[in-house]
Amino acid sequence: MDTYPAGDPGAWLANRGDWSKVIPACIQCHGPGGIGVGADFPALAGQPAAYLQAQLTAWKAGQRPPGPQGLMGDIAARMDAQQISAAAAYFAQLPPTAAGQPSGTAANSEKAPISSAGAAPSPAERSSGAPPSGFAPPPADAIPDNEFGKVVRQGQDIFLRTGEHAGKFVGNSLNCVSCHMDAGRRKDASPMWAAYVMYPAYRSKNGHVNTLAERLQGCFAYSMNGAMPPADSETIVALESYMYWMAKGAPTGVKLEGQGFKRLPAAAQAPDYLRGQKVFQKNCVLCHGADGAGQKAQGKMVFPALWGDNSFNWGAGMHSVPTAAAFIKANMPLGGMDVLTDQEAWDVAYYMNAHERPQDPRYTGSLAETQQKYHDAQTDLYGQTVNGHVLGSAAPPPGGSLRK
Ligand code: HEC
Ligand code: HEC
Ligand code: HEC
Incomplete structure (x- = not known):
């Protein structure tokens, strides 16, 4: 489970960060x-703390x-x-070849906390950097x-390792x-506490009022390119409970500051x-690979796929260029702060979404009809021709x- 002793800031930083x-x-x-990934991301586990x-x-x-x-x-x-010093001490005591996640939990439960509450950041300081005003x-x-x-x-x-x-x-x-990002806590990265208070809501995507359960089912069908869990399944109940806990005390029925992904102004150049x-x-x-397929370490995905069979499908919100541009500008490259200009974010979002990905699960059997029904926005590349290829025409089936 992804809960580390409150007095162990090293474990929290290592496994959850300080957003x-x-x-x-x-x-x-x-x-x-901390086992390392490829040639560019060295292993930290088992290296001497002093080093x-x-x-x-x-x-x-x-x-x-x-x-x-x-x-x-x-x-x-x-x-x-x-x-x-907390992060160095934490990684130093992990076995160098530790696989499996979360590595910290087992190894750490036998250890004394690295520092006591006095030196450790308070829980509030570790929280996701909420604005001085707002929830x-x-x-x-x-x-x-x-x-x-x-x-x-x-x-x-479920949220962290779906x-x-x-x-x-x-x-x-x-x-x-x-x-x-940040386990669904980070504002402007569509945080779950802000989403919780927005449902039930009308969605033009399917033309009716969606309960939160139905909204979550859609995440599995599109973003996760999978199958919808039943509305009363353990999976949906657990996700709803996590969201409810995060939104405790928030006003309902209002758009909280930080909800959704922060839209960019229109691109100066197309x-x-x-x-x-x-x-x-x-x-x-460096992280997602030249072919956009992402990178694994010891069989576990570390850098997720941006397109291809192992990514989100043509029905997911991220396939829309404005949504992807907003996400990328605020969050990528991971750990970089405001590295890309708005124009660069628009261009790279276009490039990413001009590649094939799994078919829209709503595919009617005809590309033109599917485009007309679900993808008629100018900014939606599904069905459009880029570099001589009609996007969506060579999409692997969803799922x-x-x-397999
Ligand atoms: C590929 C990226 C991606 C993944 C993976 C993903 N989402 Fe999302 N999610 C989005 C985007 C983009 C939106 C914004 C909605 C849109 O534009 O369609 C969104 C919206 C949401 C919303 C509604 C937010 C609001 O404020 O109304 C919820 C709830 C949500 N996602 C939950 C989840 C859950 C739970 C999972 C895992 C099962 C998940 N998402 C996986 C990209 C993703
Ligand atoms: C330092 C490594 C790194 C770099 C560089 C990086 N990313 Fe990411 N990216 C990640 C990680 C890690 C995640 C998953 C985030 C998480 O699990 O918290 C991610 C997630 C994503 C996602 C959402 C998930 C998915 O697979 O669709 C998109 C889209 C994305 N990155 C696009 C980009 C783009 C575009 C760039 C270049 C502008 C970029 N990234 C640069 C590490 C990186
Ligand atoms: C966004 C990606 C990213 C994140 C997040 C990240 N690192 Fe790194 N780290 C790197 C890269 C890339 C290198 C290799 C640097 C080089 O080659 O000079 C590195 C190298 C290191 C090294 C040097 C290792 C050696 O063998 O010399 C240490 C120590 C380190 N990181 C600690 C941390 C700690 C602690 C955290 C969490 C607080 C962290 N890193 C988070 C990308 C990252």
Whole structure:
């Protein structure tokens, strides 16, 4: 389960990050248990604490070159001295070849907390950096220890490792958190606390009022390229409970500050494939691969697929260029802060979505008809011709790994 002792800031930083300072979880780049990913993301597990601490301190002081895309230099600069020593101590005690996630839980339960409450950031400081005004969800480590809390944790587990905890309904390598950052807590990354209070709501996508359960079913069918869990299934009940817990005390029926993905102003120049390709090569290939298929470490997805059979399908919200541009501008490259210009975000979103992905599950048997019914927006590339290819015409059937 993704709950670490409240007095163990190293475990929290490693597995969940500190999004109030835009520090992603270390494992998002260094792999589950810090085992390392490919050639560019070194293993941290089992390295001496003094060595790890010295590297981070050197980056902070500008004494080690910032490394690929300057990512690690930037992240170290945002860490304070306590976070540096806590993270170093945490990874030093993990077995070098630890696979499986969350690595921290088992190894750590036998250990004394690394530092006591005095030095540790308070739960509020670890929360997702809510604006001074506006609603903030309870701290991530405040899930109650009772029967209700159990189901909330189950929902959190599903959210963080969807394939592992709700595999029957997942057809790709993504998790809910792949797009809803900081375990669904981060504002402007469509946070779950803000979504909770918006339902039931009318959706033009299907032309009727959706309950929260139906909205969540859609996430599985489209974003997860899978199958809809029944509305009263354990999976949906757990996710709803997690959302309810996060939204506790929020006013209902109003759009909270931070809801949804923050739209970008219209692109100054029409988004362009070739410009997008350049942005992609410079800023995205390191993690998502030149073919957009993502990267695994010891069989576990670390960097999710952006297109192809293992990604979201043509019915998912992210296939829309304005939605993808908004997401990318605010969240990618992971750990970089405001690296892309608005124009670059538009161009790379266009490039990403000008590739084939699994078919829209609503496909009627005719591309033209499906386009007309569900994809008639100018900004929707489904059915459009890019580089001589009609997008959607060579889409693998939906369902991905569930088909096999
Ligand atoms: C956005 C991706 C990303 C995240 C998140 C990230 N790292 Fe890194 N880290 C890197 C990259 C890339 C390198 C390699 C840097 C280089 O080659 O100079 C690296 C290298 C390191 C090193 C040097 C290892 C060595 O063998 O010299 C340490 C220590 C480190 N990271 C610690 C952390 C900690 C602690 C966290 C979490 C607070 C973290 N990293 C989160 C990308 C990341
Ligand atoms: C590929 C990225 C992606 C993945 C994976 C994903 N989502 Fe989303 N989600 C989105 C986008 C984009 C939207 C915005 C809606 C739109 O534009 O269609 C959204 C919207 C939502 C909303 C409605 C938010 C609101 O404020 O109305 C909920 C709830 C939600 N997602 C839950 C989930 C859950 C639960 C999972 C995992 C089962 C998940 N999502 C997986 C991209 C994703
Ligand atoms: C340092 C590694 C890194 C870089 C560089 C990076 N990403 Fe990501 N990206 C991630 C990770 C990790 C996730 C999943 C987030 C999570 O699990 O919290 C992700 C998720 C995504 C998603 C949503 C999930 C999916 O598979 O569709 C999109 C879209 C995306 N990235 C696009 C981009 C684009 C475009 C760029 C370049 C501008 C980029 N990323 C650069 C690491 C990276």
